[in-house]
Amino acid sequence: MQQNKLNPLSEIDAVPIFEEIQQELISLLKSLSQEEWDYDTSSTTWSVKDIAAHLLDGDLRRLSLHRDKHTLPEPSDPIHDYESLVTYLNEVNNRWINAAKRLSPTLIIELTEFTTPKVVQHLQELDPNGAALFSVGWAGENESRNWFDIAREYTEKWHHQQQIREAVGRPLLLQKRWLSPLICTLIRGVPPVYNTYVPYGIDETVKIYISGVIDENWLLVFENGNWQLFKADHETPNTRIEIDDDTAWRIFTKSITEDEALSKINITGNHELGRLIVKTVSFMK
Numbered sequence: 175m176q177q178n179k180l181n182p183l184s185e186i187d188a189v190p191i192f193e194e195i196q197q198e199l200i201s202l203l204k205s206l207s208q209e210e211w212d213y214d215t216s217s218t219t220w221s222v223k224d225i226a227a228h229l230l231d232g233d234l235r236r237l238s239l240h241r242d243k244h245t246l247p248e249p250s251d252p253i254h255d256y257e258s259l260v261t262y263l264n265e266v267n268n269r270w271i272n273a274a275k276r277l278s279p280t281l282i283i284e285l286t287e288f289t290t291p292k293v294v295q296h297l298q299e300l301d302p303n304g305a306a307l308f309s310v311g312w313a314g315e316n317e318s319r320n321w322f323d324i325a326r327e328y329t330e331k332w333h334h335q336q337q338i339r340e341a342v343g344r345p346l347l348l349q350k351r352w353l354s355p356l357i358c359t360l361i362r363g364v365p366p367v368y369n370t371y372v373p374y375g376i377d378e379t380v381k382i383y384i385s386g387v388i389d390e391n392w393l394l395v396f397e398n399g400n401w402q403l404f405k406a407d408h409e410t411p412n413t414r415i416e417i418d419d420d421t422a423w424r425i426f427t428k429s430i431t432e433d434e435a436l437s438k439i440n441i442t443g444n445h446e447l448g449r450l451i452v453k454t455v456s457f458m459k
Contacts, residue, residue, distance in 0.1 A: 180393065180395065180397075180404040180405075180409075181404055181405040181406075181407060182404060182405070183358075183362070183392075183403060183404065183405060184358075184405070185302065185319075185321050185322075186321060186322070186325040186355050186358055186359055187302070187321065188321070188324050188325040188327075188328040188355050188359070189294070189297050189298055189324060191328060191351065191352070191355050192294065192297060192324065192327065192328045192331065193290075193294045195328060195331045195332055195335065195347075195352070196286075196290045196293075196294070196331065197290075198335065198347065199226075199229065199286065199331070199335050200283065200286055200287055200290065202335065202338060202339065202344060203226055203279070203282070203283045203286065204283060205344070206222065206279070206342060208279070210222060210341075210342045211223040211226075211279045213341045213342055214341065215337045215338065215340070215341040216337055216340065216341070216429065217334070217337050220271065222338050222341055222342060223274075223275075223279060223282070224271050224274070225334050225337055225338055226279075226282050226286070226338065227270065227271060227274035227277065227282055228267060228270070228271060228334065229286070229331065229334055229335075230274075230282055230285055230286050230289065231267070231270045231274070232327070232330065232331075233286070233289035233290065233292075233293050234289060236293055236296070236327070237289065237292055237293060237296065239307060240296065240307050241292075241296045249262050259311070297324055300320045300324070301320060302319065302320050302321040302324075303319050303320070303321065304319065304320045305317060305318075305319070305320070306318045306319060306320050306322065306323035307323070308323065310322050310323060310326045310362075312363050312366070312455060312456055312457060313326075313362040313363055313365075313366065313456075314365060314366035314369065322359075322362075325355060325358075325359040326359060328355060328356070328359070329356055329359050329360055329427075329456065329457070330457065332347065332352060332356055333423075333427050333429075333457070335347070336429075348387070348419075348420065349387065350387040350388070353386075353387055353388055353419055353423065354387075354388060356423060357384060357388050357390075357419060357422055357423060357426075358390075359456070360422075360423065360426035360427070360454075360456035361382070361384075361392060361403065361422075361426070361456075362403065362456070363426060363454045363455060363456035364382070364392075364394060364403060364451060364454050365394065365400065365401045365402055365403050367450055367451070367453045367454050367455075368394065368401035368450060369400055369401050371450050371453070372396075372401070372447065372450070375396050375399070376396060377412075378396070378412045378413060378444060378447060379393060379394065379395050379409065379411040379412050379413070380393070380394040380395075380411055380412070380413045380414070380415060380443075380444075380447060380448065381393055381394075381406050381409065381411035381413070381414045381415070382394060382406075382415045382417070382451065383414065383415065383416045383417070384416075384417050384418070384419055384422045385416060385417070385418050385419065386418050386419035386420065387419055388419045388422070391405075391406035392404065392405065392406055393405070393406040393407075393409055393411065411443070412443050412444060413441065413442065413443030413444040413447050413448045414441070414442045414443055414448075415439060415440070415441050415448045415451055416439065416440040416441075417438070417439045417440075417451075418438070421435060421438045421439060425451070425452055425454060426454050426455075426456040427456065427457060428455055428457075432452045432453065435452040436449055436452055439451070439452070
């Protein structure tokens with residue numbers, strides 16, 4: 175199959191939905207009782223308040239590093255690969271969470287209200303096709319465009335807000351307007367998984383169909399020495415994977431175990447090839 179016959183993935187304009195997800199967060203945080211701020215979440219050892227503080231930290235870092243070109247101190251241990259970068263980011267996150275325990279919930283809300291319009295303005299002013307300050311590593315990129323970095327940031331905002339909503343029993347944001355940019359971003363973490371587990375050329379194509387409000391198909395093809403993802407048209411694949419949208423986002427964010435995921439997806443064709451999709455991790459881990 176020739177690559178020039180396949181439809182490339184479209185760019186994602188996540189700036190409008192980014193602003194909306196922030197307003198949803200602020201409304202959600204304002205609705206919490208004092209007790210709910212201390213509820214445990216599915217995010218390791220973080221409470222609702224910890225996640226809210228982490229989201230605020232993301233805004234502060236984006237303004238400082240991206241908008242203001244502020245330079246962080248050098249890490250104590252050199253960053254030489256993806257794993258050492260993740261270790262460093264986890265350390266930075268945990269230091270902030272510990273410091274933010276001094277902040278009241280009211281102040282976290284006020285600071286989030288303060289940073290939100292400034293972050294949105296900064297994102298609106300960026301050239302979508304300019305080089306992002308940091309690449310989207312989980313998608314296998316060494317350099318990313320701003321539009322992809324913004325879309326990745328939206329998935330971070332959405333995912334952590336879902337963790338809060340699940341913890342306090344609020345409705346999840348599962349309408350198409352939220353899930354479409356989310357899934358179209360997260361699914362770009364699939365090719366690196368196949369490049370890791372099947373790093374050689376095989377005459378196989380995999381169609382990924384995500385049902386529900388998404389109702390879209392993607393085609394995974396081995397082209398030019400790598401597995402690559404395209405928009406699916408009328409191609410006939412060797413293997414077909416069908417996933418409902420609720421299971422899809424849980425797979426990509428590791429909110430479900432691999433065994434649980436495999437029990438919820440339907441694979442026809444090469445099952446060993448198809449089941450690799452549950453190993454996708456579309457965030458820094």
